[in-house]
Amino acid sequence: MSHILEIWGIATITGISCSLIGTFLVLRRLSMMVDAITHTVFLGIVLAFLVTKDLNSPWLIIGATAMGVGTVYAVEWMQQRRYIRPDAAIGIVFPFLFALAIVLVTLFGKHIHLDVDTAILGDLAFATFQRFTVDAYDLGPMLLWIAMLVCLINAVCIALFKKELILTTFDPVCAKVYQAMPMAVSYGLMTLTSLTTVSSFQTVGAILVTGCMIGPPATAFMLARSVKAMLFISMVVSTIATTIGVTLAFLWDVSIGGMIATVIGCIYGLVWIYKYGRNNG
Amino acid sequence: MELLQQYTFQIVALGTVMLGLVCGVIGTFAVLRQESLLGDGVAHSTLPGVVAGFLLTGVKDTTVLLLGAICTACLSEWIMHKTSQKGVRFDAALATILAAFFGFGTVLLTRVQSMENAGQAGLNTFIFGQAVTMMQSDIWVMAICGTCIVGGVIILWKELSLTVFDPIEAQLMGIPVSKVRFFYRAALVVTIVIGIRTVGVILISSLLIGPAMIGRQWTHSLRTLVIIAAISGSAVAFTGTFVSALWGNLPTGPIIIIVMTGMILLSLVLANGKRLVRRCVG
Numbered sequence: 001m002s003h004i005l006e007i008w009g010i011a012t013i014t015g016i017s018c019s020l021i022g023t024f025l026v027l028r029r030l031s032m033m034v035d036a037i038t039h040t041v042f043l044g045i046v047l048a049f050l051v052t053k054d055l056n057s058p059w060l061i062i063g064a065t066a067m068g069v070g071t072v073y074a075v076e077w078m079q080q081r082r083y084i085r086p087d088a089a090i091g092i093v094f095p096f097l098f099a100l101a102i103v104l105v106t107l108f109g110k111h112i113h114l115d116v117d118t119a120i121l122g123d124l125a126f127a128t129f130q131r132f133t134v135d136a137y138d139l140g141p142m143l144l145w146i147a148m149l150v151c152l153i154n155a156v157c158i159a160l161f162k163k164e165l166i167l168t169t170f171d172p173v174c175a176k177v178y179q180a181m182p183m184a185v186s187y188g189l190m191t192l193t194s195l196t197t198v199s200s201f202q203t204v205g206a207i208l209v210t211g212c213m214i215g216p217p218a219t220a221f222m223l224a225r226s227v228k229a230m231l232f233i234s235m236v237v238s239t240i241a242t243t244i245g246v247t248l249a250f251l252w253d254v255s256i257g258g259m260i261a262t263v264i265g266c267i268y269g270l271v272w273i274y275k276y277g278r279n280n281g
Numbered sequence: 282m283e284l285l286q287q288y289t290f291q292i293v294a295l296g297t298v299m300l301g302l303v304c305g306v307i308g309t310f311a312v313l314r315q316e317s318l319l320g321d322g323v324a325h326s327t328l329p330g331v332v333a334g335f336l337l338t339g340v341k342d343t344t345v346l347l348l349g350a351i352c353t354a355c356l357s358e359w360i361m362h363k364t365s366q367k368g369v370r371f372d373a374a375l376a377t378i379l380a381a382f383f384g385f386g387t388v389l390l391t392r393v394q395s396m397e398n399a400g401q402a403g404l405n406t407f408i409f410g411q412a413v414t415m416m417q418s419d420i421w422v423m424a425i426c427g428t429c430i431v432g433g434v435i436i437l438w439k440e441l442s443l444t445v446f447d448p449i450e451a452q453l454m455g456i457p458v459s460k461v462r463f464f465y466r467a468a469l470v471v472t473i474v475i476g477i478r479t480v481g482v483i484l485i486s487s488l489l490i491g492p493a494m495i496g497r498q499w500t501h502s503l504r505t506l507v508i509i510a511a512i513s514g515s516a517v518a519f520t521g522t523f524v525s526a527l528w529g530n531l532p533t534g535p536i537i538i539i540v541m542t543g544m545i546l547l548s549l550v551l552a553n554g555k556r557l558v559r560r561c562v563g
Contacts, residue, residue, distance in 0.1 A: 031372040032318050035379065039483060081549055083497040087372070088317040088490050095487030096542040099535030106532055205387075211380025218373040249388075253395060258387030265381020269360065276367045 008246045010144050011260060014200045015212050015238035017151035019220075020158055021193050022213035023231050026221055027169045031214045032087065033072065033190075036094035038197050038206040040071040043101035045201075050108055061198055068194025069187065071097065143203060150199045154192055158231075161185065166227055204257035211261035212238065219268045222275050241267055290526050296415045296423055297518040297537065300476050301488065303427040305514025306434055307472050308489030309496065309507050310465055313445050318372070319358070321486035322379040324473050326357035328386025328482070332393055343419070350474045357382045358470060415479065423475055430468045434507075437461060442503050480534030491517070491541040498552035517541045 025034060044067025048060045071093060078089035158165065168175040168182040175182045193213075200209045220233035245260030252259075284290055311317055327350035334349025357378050365374040434441060440461045443451040452458050469489075476485045496509035521537030 026370070026373045029370060029372055031370070031376040032321075035318075035321065035376055082552075084494060085312070085315055085317070087315055088312050088494055091317040091321060091486050091490040092494060092542065092545060095484045095538050098483055099487075099538035102532060102535040103539065106530065208380055208384050208387075210376050211384055214373055214376035215380060218369050218377045221370075221373065222368045252392070254389075255384075255387040255391040258384040258391070261380045261384025262388060265377060265384070268377050268381070269364070272364045272368060 004246065004250055006141050006144060007256065008242065010141065010147050010203055011242045011246055011256065012239055013144070013147040013151050014203050015216070015242045015260070016235050017147070017154045017196055018200060018209065018212040019216040019234040019238045020151075020154045020231065021189070021196050022215075022217040023220070023227070023234055024158075024165055024169060024189055025193065026214060026217040027227070027230075028186075028189075031218070032090050033075065034193060034197070034213050035210045036075065036090050037068040037071055037190075037194050038201075038209045039094045040097040040101075041065070041068050041194060041198050041201065042206065043067055043097045043104075044070075044198075046101045046104050050104065064198040064201070065191065065194045067097070068197060069191055071194075072187070072190045146199050147203065150196055154196060157188070157192060161188070165189070204260065208257040208261045211264050215261070215264035215268055216241065219264075219271050222271055237264070237267055284523070284526055290522075292417060292420060293415050293526070293533065294519055294522045296420050297479055297522045297533065298515040299420075299423050299427050300472075300479055301492070301514035301516075301518030301537075302511045303423075303430055303472050303514075304476060304485075304488045305492035305496075305510035305512070306431055306507055307465075307468050308491075308514075309493040309503075309510045310441065310445055311469060312490055312493040312497075313503075316371075317490045318375060318486060319361070320469070320473055320489040321483075322361060322375045323354045323358050323470055324477055324482040324485045325379045325386075326382035327351075327354050327474055327477055328383055329353045329389055332386055332389040336389060336393060343422075347422075347474055350477070351470060353382060354470045354474060355467075358466060419478065426471050426475055430472060431511075433464055433468060437464060441465065445503075480537060484534045484538050487538045487541065488514070488518075491538075491545055494545050495541075495548045498548040513544060517544055 022034070025031060041064040044064035045060050047067070048063030051063075052059050074093045074097075075086075075089045078084055078093055079086050164175070164180045164185050167178065167180050168185045172182045175185075196213070197206075197209050200212065204212060216234035216237040217230065219237050220230045224230035224233050241263040242260055245263040246256055248254075248263070249256040249259040308320070311319060330349035330351065330353030331346045332349075333353070334345045337349075338345050361371070361374050361378050364378075365371040369377075440451070440456045441464075443454070443456060444458050444461045444465075448458050451461075472489070473485055476488065480488055492510035492514035493506065495513045496506040499509055500506050517540050518537055521540045522533055524540065525531040525533045525536040
């Protein structure tokens with residue numbers, strides 16, 4: 001029983017930190033950038049592993065986060081070229097970096113356990129095996145503590161820079177006039193995004209991070225009328241989805257992350273039908 | 282050069298070249314409609330279809346899996362467009378639906394894996410792409426679909442180009458815009474579904490966008506753009522296949538993407554140089 005509770009805890013906290021960040025990403029039309037980052041952090045992990053030769057090294061997390069921010073740089077560089085639109089820039093940068101990662105794994109990763117499938121799909125069922133112990137006293141799963149730390153970092157950053165974030169999101173020019181440094185805020189947000197992605201990587205897997213980060217805020221976008229409300233609603237949606245998802249996954253013995261993403265998609269669809277479906281005929 | 286005479290290589294190269302050509306043609310329209318990432322979303326959405334097709338029939342038959350893939354891909358594409366018309370932005374809708382469908386796919390996949398059925402092995406490669414396993418029957422499927430799509434684009438050329446740039450004008454001129462759009466969407470979905478088997482879900486979006494991006498650096502006319510995209514798409518696909526075969530065990534899809542990115546960077550630099558020269562001379 002406590003196994004399920006622990007997994008539920010990890011998933012819920014990951015979901016909350018994802019929706020905190022995701023709200024601003026949806027408002028800034030950066031939804032697909034998340035999809036790109038979730039793929040390219042894999043290259044960061046592979047590169048860091050090839051240098052350190054250690055799968056538990058903290059450099060893996062640093063490398064992955066750096067690669068996420070690097071992706072944003074690369075996409076922005078691409079966008080500034082002639083005749084390249086933002087969506088096309090994303091669509092060309094991240095497959096390239098991901099392809100590079102796959103080639104590197106094929107070339108050098110024969111004898112290591114660095115599985116593309118696991119990284120993409122994730123496996124929450126094994127999340128509780130690694131314990132966090134102090135003096136042989138079990139304080140719960142390691143991933144729970146990591147998830148809580150990341151959630152705390154996200155919450156503190158957003159609370160501190162709420163004004164700047166909102167201003168740069170809705171009116172970058174005005175933000176510049178007020179010296180709110182839109183570029184710095186933007187890169188700060190993207191750093192948080194990659195950090196959250198990397199930490200959720202093991203929990204729910206790359207593709208489903210996209211679901212957890214964009215799904216609840218996209219749902220909240222339809223209902224909320226202020227940023228505060230949107231943050232609140234997306235956290236609620238994410239918690240509900242996680243609870244239903246984890247329960248169903250254990251009931252039917254299927255992928256937990258996959259189930260959560262499916263439930264998020266269903267809630268999104270239902271809210272859309274409730275809001276816009278009726279007067280559509 | 283004896284590689285060129287090998288039967289397996291010929292089959293794989295033929296397949297990827299055809300795919301590159303079709304992707305170049307249909308991808309140009311996707312890029313111009315600012316739906317470049319739609320390919321990524323639709324490709325991910327094929328997973329539940331593939332697995333459901335396997336679950337229902339119990340055999341790993343390419344036709345069944347492809348049909349399943351087409352069904353879920355169309356469904357997700359429809360939901361993405363429907364919900365982004367009102368209320369949600371296109372990119373947010375795309376990301377949510379992509380994750381939901383892919384998530385549902387993994388749910389089904391874990392269901393399959395818990396069953397005692399040896400046939401399930403290799404469903405993953407269907408998703409992540411494996412060009413080497415291409416067979417003559419796959420080539421036929423590709424050839425037929427590709428001919429239909431390219432032929433359709435040629436026949437509907439006027440309608441398609443007008444709908445891409447100015448749908449309202451097209452409507453006024455009496456062009457059945459929704460029908461033309463339906464053709465474009467269907468062609469896109471079919472291209473993606475036949476493409477994932479070769480280069481995989483994650484990399485097919487790049488094959489759709491890349492050739493158009495290369496072409497866009499060199500021309501301003503839609504006709505030339507589509508032709509350049511088709512040629513560069515197939516050239517890149519051939520080079521990638523050749524390089525990966527030369528080194529033996531390198532995966533074909535990722536190599537194609539890396540070659541393509543090199544080509545894009547090259548065209549960015551060269552096209553820029555061309556402009557500079559023209560400015561100096563003229």
